[in-house]
Amino acid sequence: MPVLERDPWRLQYFEGSPCPEHVKIPTDDPDCWMLYPSDRWVYDKLRIAWTQDLACGPHGVPPNTYPVFSKPIINLRGMGTGSRKIASAEEMERFSEPGHMWMPLLAGEHVSTDCAVLGGRIAWLRHATGSPWTDGMFRHWRVHAGTMPVLASQLEVWVAHHMSGYSGMMNFETIGGTIIEAHLRFADQWCDLYGRGWVEALIELYSSANWQYADVNRVDGYSVPLFARHGHDYRHPPPALQEEVRKMPSVSSLQITFHQGKPQASHAMPPGGFRLAVINATDLEAAHAARRRLASAWSADLVLDQTQTEQELS
Known part of the structure; x- marks a missing residue:
């Protein structure tokens, strides 16, 4: 598949969009490292x-x-x-x-910004902010409809100065306006929340070095994870329950974010918990309702309650 997706739970976002076979669109950092040797310094x-x-x-x-x-x-x-x-x-x-x-040790808002870059110029961007929880986990991410002008300007200057020969997607993580990480890809966790036609624009960026996306009618989106305790053998929820959650109001997509049967150590997870799933929705309360319904597939004493404090979890 021309979109290089290592996580099978995210293939759902790209399967319906034709892409030329010679085009390679990375969604994972090891693939970016191999595809862009002159830019891997980021x-x-x-x-x-x-x-x-x-x-x-x-x-x-x-x-x-x-x-x-x-x-x-x-x-x-x-x-x-x-x-x-x-x-x-x-x-x-x-x-x-x-x-x-x-x-x-930085303070301020933790923002993930996806950018479409053409020859060192940012042609499109979208911000998402994380609501931090504990031990590397997040309560949720909010994909903003609006732009953060100061941060956008800072990233435009940085990209123009350091990425003049690059065209493709980039993702930046910032805290209080300071870049803490840069990636030669986009955040494929919530690309379905960018709107209809975005994946087609992505494919054109890589196939024709062109960015054409109207990006009208933006709305806020939310990406809500479901974490559980480390050290247990988790199985995927029943297909009927997954389908029920996908059909709940305002839910855009459901990802079951682990490989059933593989050792936990083979999954990259934050120290605080093992991520079972991610629910994307256009309403935060609807996402929480879907998360609670999905959590019923596992024992309640193993699922981490994202309303708990750090002290209650310890």
Whole structure:
């Protein structure tokens, strides 16, 4: 399939859109790494920090002040794997690992921005903000109908300066306007919320180096995950229940986000929980209702209640 999708639960977004066989559209960072060797430097998070003049360094080079945020310099698996806050020099010594880095512990809104880029110019973008929960998990993401003008301008300047020869999709994660990660792809978790015709525009971008998308009648969308406790053998919910959830009001799509029968260690998951599913919808309360209905497929003591606090989960 020309759209390179490693997660079978997301093939639903692309199966109905014809794509020339010679076109390769990556949705996963390892494929991006192989397809774009001259631009793969964007996966070096130290380099991303340097482009913004941030205080940062690899483990072994001590920060001048604490707390800092620690993470792998390159992490193609995603999901916050190996990341943590480090509050002191003693903790830095205890958690120091080869291949990891530190940078400022940022504050502000956590935003994911998908961009269509043509020769270093952003032709389209859409923002999503995460509602953080605990231990690398999110309560939900909101895909905004509106644009964040200040952030959009910052990204336009960065792309023009650093990506002049690149055409394709990019995704940026920012906190308080600072880029923490860049990807040579889009966030395929919620591309169905971008509107009718978006996937066709995506295919034209990669097949013809052209971006034509009217993008009218935008509405806010919501992507709500369902997490459960690590260390248990989970099975997919019954097909009838999945179909029921997909037909619930305002639900755009349902993803069952794990491989049944594969070891949990083979899944990239945040430290706090094992993600069972993602529900996309155009109404947040409707998404929560669908999440509760889907959660009935598993034992209640294993499913994590996203209304709980950090203390209640511990």
